[in-house]
Amino acid sequence: MLNINILKDGGKAVYSLEGRLDTSTAPQLEEAVNGNISELNDLSFDFAKLEYISSAGLRVLLSTQKTMNKQGKMVIKNVSEEVMEIFDVTGFSDILTIE
């Protein structure tokens, strides 16, 4: 289960995720991101309520980061200790901007 709450204002958007970002839910996030990404230059993800992430979720974050590198910035906020551990192991903590 994944809930995605989107606050969008012009070229700026905040995606707050709640639940699990896994094989079953990653396509949901991909779709929600792709719906707006062409208009964005400032994208934030709030992971305060994200409990779980697997490689399927990392795949979406990587492709989104690649797109945002060309047109603006992307940051991830409020990463839990458990999710941070996954970012560290996979080297994602070096390629993502985590605040």
Add this chain to the structure above:
Amino acid sequence: MKKTFECEAKIENLNTATAFLEETLEEIGCGMKQSMQLCVALEEIFVNIAHYAYAKTDSSGKIIPDTGSGQMSLTLVAEDGKVYMIFEDEGIPYNPLEKADPDVTLSVEDREIGGLGIYMVKKSMDDITYENKDGKNILTLMKKL
């Protein structure tokens, strides 16, 4: 403690397998961090089996994911402060440990996602063994609690 969960090797059954694991980990009082690592390991291995173990090949020998079907099982053993997850299937012989590790130091532009799942499993488990016996793939993951 030893429990087995059997299902058809399909992505749709991942949530039920995860619930089976979480329930068992709760019973034995596993911490949050280790519980997440075990759940990620389950997902990565399960998804691999579901996509590829029973997949058919096209005329050029290329594997087409999510074709074909077959059974798989997950056995959980908890003893002496260790949890074992044993995955069995009767599909194409495949040893995930032979897959080369991805380069996790590359820049965003050069990063590829392939191989990241099994790499996460290797990094978070304390021991992994693979054997092919009696036509079965048997992958055993061990995590110290």
